[in-house]
Amino acid sequence: MGSKREHRAPATVEIGLPADCRMAAQTALLADLLVALDAPATQLDGRAVERVDTAALQLLTLFRREALSRGCAVSWRGASATLREAADTLGLAKALDLPAAMPA
Amino acid sequence: MAKILAVDDSASMRGMVAYTLRGAGHEVTEAENGQLALDAASANGFDLVLADVNMPVMDGISMVRELRTRPSYKGVPILMLTTESHTDKKMEGKAAGATGWLVKPFDPEQLLATVKRVLG
Amino acid sequence: MSTGGLAQFQQVFIEESLEGLDTMESSLLALDEGGDGELVHTIFRAAHSIKGGAATFGFPEMASFTHEAESLLDEVRGGKRAIDKPIIELLLRSVDCLRGMFDRARAGQPLNDSASDGVRGELAAMMGRAAPAGTTPARRAGDQAEAWIIRFHPHAGMLAGGNDPLRLIRELAGLGELAVEADLARLPALARLDPSECHLGWSIELKAPARREDIAAVFDWVVDECDLSIEPKPSAAVTPAAAPAPASLADAAAARGTREANAESSSVRVAIDKIDGLINLVGELVITQAMLDTFREEFDPSRLALLQQGLTQLARHARELQESVMGIRMLPIASVFNRFPRLVRDLSQKLGKQVRLELHGEQTELDKTVLEKIGDPMVHLVRNAIDHGLETPDRRRAAGKGETGTLKLDAYHRGGYIVVEVSDDGAGLNREAIVRKAVERGLISGGEGMSDEAVAELIFQPGFSTAAVTTDLSGRGVGMDVVRRNVSDLGGTVTIRSKAGQGSVFTITLPLTLAIIDGLTAAVGEECYIVPLVSIVESVQLKPEALKTMPGGGELFRFRGEYLPVLRLHELFGCTGAKRAIEDGLLIVVEGDGGRVGLFVDGLVGQQQAVVKSLEANYRRVQGVSGATILADGSVALIVDVAGVTRLGRRSKAA
Numbered sequence: 001m002g003s004k005r006e007h008r009a010p011a012t013v014e015i016g017l018p019a020d021c022r023m024a025a026q027t028a029l030l031a032d033l034l035v036a037l038d039a040p041a042t043q044l045d046g047r048a049v050e051r052v053d054t055a056a057l058q059l060l061t062l063f064r065r066e067a068l069s070r071g072c073a074v075s076w077r078g079a080s081a082t083l084r085e086a087a088d089t090l091g092l093a094k095a096l097d098l099p100a101a102m103p104a
Numbered sequence: 105m106a107k108i109l110a111v112d113d114s115a116s117m118r119g120m121v122a123y124t125l126r127g128a129g130h131e132v133t134e135a136e137n138g139q140l141a142l143d144a145a146s147a148n149g150f151d152l153v154l155a156d157v158n159m160p161v162m163d164g165i166s167m168v169r170e171l172r173t174r175p176s177y178k179g180v181p182i183l184m185l186t187t188e189s190h191t192d193k194k195m196e197g198k199a200a201g202a203t204g205w206l207v208k209p210f211d212p213e214q215l216l217a218t219v220k221r222v223l224g
Numbered sequence: 225m226s227t228g229g230l231a232q233f234q235q236v237f238i239e240e241s242l243e244g245l246d247t248m249e250s251s252l253l254a255l256d257e258g259g260d261g262e263l264v265h266t267i268f269r270a271a272h273s274i275k276g277g278a279a280t281f282g283f284p285e286m287a288s289f290t291h292e293a294e295s296l297l298d299e300v301r302g303g304k305r306a307i308d309k310p311i312i313e314l315l316l317r318s319v320d321c322l323r324g325m326f327d328r329a330r331a332g333q334p335l336n337d338s339a340s341d342g343v344r345g346e347l348a349a350m351m352g353r354a355a356p357a358g359t360t361p362a363r364r365a366g367d368q369a370e371a372w373i374i375r376f377h378p379h380a381g382m383l384a385g386g387n388d389p390l391r392l393i394r395e396l397a398g399l400g401e402l403a404v405e406a407d408l409a410r411l412p413a414l415a416r417l418d419p420s421e422c423h424l425g426w427s428i429e430l431k432a433p434a435r436r437e438d439i440a441a442v443f444d445w446v447v448d449e450c451d452l453s454i455e456p457k458p459s460a461a462v463t464p465a466a467a468p469a470p471a472s473l474a475d476a477a478a479a480r481g482t483r484e485a486n487a488e489s490s491s492v493r494v495a496i497d498k499i500d501g502l503i504n505l506v507g508e509l510v511i512t513q514a515m516l517d518t519f520r521e522e523f524d525p526s527r528l529a530l531l532q533q534g535l536t537q538l539a540r541h542a543r544e545l546q547e548s549v550m551g552i553r554m555l556p557i558a559s560v561f562n563r564f565p566r567l568v569r570d571l572s573q574k575l576g577k578q579v580r581l582e583l584h585g586e587q588t589e590l591d592k593t594v595l596e597k598i599g600d601p602m603v604h605l606v607r608n609a610i611d612h613g614l615e616t617p618d619r620r621r622a623a624g625k626g627e628t629g630t631l632k633l634d635a636y637h638r639g640g641y642i643v644v645e646v647s648d649d650g651a652g653l654n655r656e657a658i659v660r661k662a663v664e665r666g667l668i669s670g671g672e673g674m675s676d677e678a679v680a681e682l683i684f685q686p687g688f689s690t691a692a693v694t695t696d697l698s699g700r701g702v703g704m705d706v707v708r709r710n711v712s713d714l715g716g717t718v719t720i721r722s723k724a725g726q727g728s729v730f731t732i733t734l735p736l737t738l739a740i741i742d743g744l745t746a747a748v749g750e751e752c753y754i755v756p757l758v759s760i761v762e763s764v765q766l767k768p769e770a771l772k773t774m775p776g777g778g779e780l781f782r783f784r785g786e787y788l789p790v791l792r793l794h795e796l797f798g799c800t801g802a803k804r805a806i807e808d809g810l811l812i813v814v815e816g817d818g819g820r821v822g823l824f825v826d827g828l829v830g831q832q833q834a835v836v837k838s839l840e841a842n843y844r845r846v847q848g849v850s851g852a853t854i855l856a857d858g859s860v861a862l863i864v865d866v867a868g869v870t871r872l873g874r875r876s877k878a879a
Contacts, residue, residue: 023179023383026419034415053179054389055419058411066414089393091404091426115493116237116277120230158269172384178420181386187276195448203386204445209279209287212230224391 013039014077019050021083026059033063040072046079046098052086061095105129106151106223111141111167112185113159117208121154121185124212125219138162142170145177152223153182154206157197165200172201181222185210234281238326239493241277244270245326246562249319253565256312264307267315268297274322285335286325292347293318299351314350316566317343368435369456376443377407377425377451384420387446393428395442400432429457492592494552502548509541550737554589557635557644560599561586564606568631571610578617578628579610585635590642591737594714598644598734601707601718605646605730606631608704613650613728623725625649641716641758642736647729653722655679662688675785680720681819684708712867715741715756715850717815733758743834745861746812746825748793749802752861753825754834754853759866761813761820763828766806781822783813791869792824796848797862802826816870823869832856834863848872 013036018025036042044060064074079087079098087093108130112118115136122132133148135141139162141155153171155164164184171177184197184205194205206218248270251263271294279287293315299305321340328335374396378389396402407425417423430439439454446452516534519527561583572579590598614629621627634645659671662682671679682688686705711718716734735741735758743754744763764783771790772780779790790811794802803809803826811822834853839846839862850865 023420024176027175030414030417030419037414052390053383054422054424055179055383057390058422058424059417059419061406061408061424062411062414062417065408065411086390089390089397089404090424091406091428095406095408114237114240114273114277116233116240117280119236120233120280123230123233158272178384179386179388187272198385198445198448201385208276209281211280221395222386222391224388224394 011039012041012043014043014045016045017049017056017083019048021049021056022051022053023055026055029056030059033059036063037067037070037072041075042067042072043075043077045077046083047077049080049083052083054090057087057090057092057096061092064096105131106219107131107133107148108219109133109135109141109144109148109150109153109155111135111138111154111159111164112156113137114156117156117185120212121215124215127212128216128219130219138164138167138170141167145171145174149176150180152219153180154185154219155182155202156185165196168197168202169200183218183222237277237281238329241274242323242326243559244274245319245322246559249316249566250562252312252316252319253569255307256309256569264297264301268294268301271297283325283329283335285340286322286329289318289322289325289336289340289344292344292351296347296351311350314343314346318347367456368433370433371457372430372434372436372439373453373455373457374428374430374439375426375451375453375455376428377410378422378446379449379451380421380423382446382449383422385449387449389422389424389426392442392446393426396428396430396439399434399438399442400430403429403431492553492555498548498551502545502552505541505545505548509538509545512537512541546740550591550740551589553592553737553739555592555595556587556589557595557598557642558586560595560602561633561635563599563603564633567603567606568610571607575610576616577610577614579614580628580630582630582632583634584632588635588637588642590635590734591739593738594642594734597710597714598732601710601732602633602644602646604704604707605732606633609646609648609650609728609730613648613652615651619651623651637736638733642734644732644734645729646732647727649727652724652726652728653680653683653720655724658682676722678786680722683720684718709867712816714738715758717759739836741834741836741863742831743863744812744831745829745855746793746810746823747827747829748797748825749799751797751799752829752855752859753793753797754832754861754863755812755814755823756863756866757831759814759816761815764811764813764822765809766811768805768807771806781811783820783822786820788813788820788822790822790824791872793864794824796869796872814864814866814870816866816868819870821870823864834861836863 015029015032015036017029021029067074074097076097076099084093084098087096087098105128108125110118110121110125110132111134112121113136118134118136122134125132133144133150135144137159138155141153142162145153155167157164168182168184171180171182181203182201184194184202185208186194186197186205187208197205203222206215210218248267251259251267251270255263255267271290275287275290275294278284278290296305296311296315300307300311305311321343324337325335325340328337376389376392378387382389393402393404405427407427410423410425411417412423436454443450443452512534516531516538519531519534564583565581568579568581609631614631615623615625617627620629630649632645632647634643634647636643655671655676658679659668659674659682662668662685663670665687667682667685667688668674683704684707686703688703688705708718711732711734714734715738716732718730718732720728720730722728735756741754742757744757744760746753746755762783766781770781772782772787774780779792780787781790782788790806792802793799794804806824809824809826810828811824812828813820813822832855836851837853839849839852842852846862848865848869849862850868851863852860853863855861
């Protein structure tokens with residue numbers, strides 16, 4: 001759920017994070033992220049996330065780091081309060097560059 | 105509230121655990137040994153499993169080991185209900201994949217506190 | 225524990241613990257006979273469960289007592305100590321003490337008594353130390369600091385095991401403000417990442433005063449799954465502090481204070497498969513009902529066969545449901561049999577006899593109510609067999625038998641009944657001694673012409689047994705007449721077969737359940753009476769000349785070489801329109817604890833199962849009637865109290 005496709009530059013891959021973004025959901029997410037690594041830009045949508053764990057944030061952190069090192073852009077369409085709180089707690093807010101509050 | 109699987113061959117202990125957790129609004133499924141717990145776990149997804157160590161048919165340690173081989177149960181908290189005299193069992197449970205333990209005896213308040221702790 | 229709802233589990237705990245104690249006892253006895261090491265594990269597990277539950281359900285005294293026994297067992301289990309007779313003896317006495325504690329728990333009395341204190345002391349002494357005073361070990365004091373640096377690097381497998389650093393760090397935040405810095409140095413390439421593995425690490429500053437042990441407690445489940453260091457922040461002063469945590473046993477003790485008085489509500493534990501069977505049956509019943517329901521809408525004569533088939537199914541379901549529901553009340557007799565190894569062991573040691581106990585048919589099931597009440601009569605029969613039946617080793621040797629006598633308990637189904645036998649290969653009944661005693665007690669004038677069967681029957685007569693003829697062991701002031709009355713109250717019978725020099729067999733025949741009886745429906749005038757099948761010996765038709773009228777008006781008839789009184793039910797119950805001529809009606813010969821009598825009825829209507837309704841509960845007690853039932857046509861039939869009417873018969877014979 002939450003995967004929204006809008007009319008933007010076709011090169012931008014959009015990935016919606018599921019409401020339950022915990023370990024069981026991450027094999028599928030990892031596959032999507034690996035595909036996104038080859039795109040020039042990726043937009044992550046974390047607005048639907050209700051449950052999240054360290055494994056998810058580790059995965060996203062690693063994706064962002066690797067994408068940036070390849071010169072790909074990573075942006076956020078938004079992040080739920082749950083997602084932001086978890087990133088803060090784990091000291092990963094900066095590494096993930098989450099939006100401070102939900103954008104309009 | 106969370107979906108919890110309570111596994112204990114002792115009807116009194118299992119009943120107390122289930123009653124207490126239901127009182128706190130959780131949805132509790134009961135199983136009286138490891139094998140029945142695995143069956144229940146196949147049919148449902150649980151947020152937390154509480155399991156006794158010594159049980160007939162299939163003990164708690166074997167149950168955890170089996171449960172952890174299933175992708176859907178990776179990362180799901182599993183607590184062993186154990187007794188302090190079983191330090192070796194605690195570690196055996198951990199080695200099999202348990203998240204932690206709740207030491208018997210415990211009262212309903214301790215149970216709820218631990219469940220709250222593990223569910224975050 | 226103060227919540228009312230939780231008290232029910234305390235009751236369940238007591239029940240399962242008593243079962244556990246039975247297991248401990250039987251395993252200890254088996255161990256005493258040279259059983260294998262697996263028994264030690266069984267005993268340990270039982271003790272262990274009781275200990276865990278006792279503390280949880282608010283019985284700290286029991287928990288600490290069991291802890292002593294468990295520790296001793298643990299030493300045996302771990303090979304530190306060889307199991308020997310004194311240990312088995314002590315553990316058996318520990319089982320007794322715990323049973324006593326559970327009894328007192330049910331009665332709401334203080335759990336410890338001098339016996340349990342004594343045994344507890346012995347357990348401790350056996351392990352070479354004094355009994356602990358029930359204190360909890362003091363905790364190691366942790367040091368305290370104004371701020372802490374915690375370095376935390378989970379091993380890769382920690383996440384899959386359910387311990388999420390997210391949760392741990394949140395918990396840590398409960399101690400004070402944190403500054404969390406993630407270490408990303410160990411992250412692999414995305415393509416090689418197993419999302420269930422953890423490659424992050426953290427350096428966390430806790431910017432608040434805290435005790436080391438409180439921080440360590442957050443990580444107590446993961447010490448073996450991470451690299452962890454907890455250090456005071458260098459600039460902060462380190463002050464040692466000792467503040468042992470308060471013991472938590474007080475909570476449990478307080479909980480016990482508010483424990484509800486345990487009314488001994490009885491419950492039955494039912495195997496899941498029995499419940500499943502019931503659910504299946506109800507499912508079939510619903511299907512049949514739906515099928516029959518179609519006839520409500522339209523009845524086409526061409527579908528008559530289908531209707532008949534449906535009704536047949538309905539009848540079958542009803543019968544099966546009845547059997548299954550009854551089955552729920554059925555429990556194996558093993559729980560009663562299991563008392564005996566201990567009893568036999570103690571008793572034979574006391575009397576210097578060698579007895580081998582054989583148990584057969586322990587899985588035979590009977591009604592819970594019957595089960596609860598059959599124990600006492602059986603204890604009496606077993607005591608009697610060891611005390612009077614089996615001989616001492618030298619006597620057995622002199623009689624050309626092995627020194628060890630055999631006592632056999634057997635249970636099996638026969639027809640709709642349960643048969644329980646207590647047999648021994650001892651000396652058998654001593655005819656002369658019984659006749660002499662019976663004459664002494666004024667029960668008979670002499671034994672001439674009495675069959676062996678009739679002589680054996682004498683031991684069941686009230687007043688036959690007295691303290692003078694029984695030792696303190698089997699006697700306790702209770703005679704065989706009480707055994708017979710107890711069994712008779714359960715709707716059963718007890719008989720004896722004995723052969724001099726070869727032993728005796730006591731046979732108890734019991735109905736499967738007290739709720740339903742198999743009976744013959746007999747017509748008496750305009751009414752029907754049910755005579756329980758278990759007590760019927762035979763039905764006979766008499767010729768007028770076979771009836772002897774006594775001077776007092778009582779009537780006798782000869783049956784298998786013995787004169788039996790005739791009881792005319794129409795007279796007893798005041799029925800009108802009944803047959804009076806003896807050749808027109810039928811005599812049902814029944815056997816109860818007053819002996820045999822012939823019940824005169826008009827004739828037999830048929831055999832049926834009768835659901836027993838208590839007359840006492842709905843009306844009042846009526847002499848000669850044990851209950852009532854509802855017949856198929858909706859009318860009420862009374863059930864003849866055979867024990868009661870045979871007692872009446874004996875009085876009429878004596879008159």
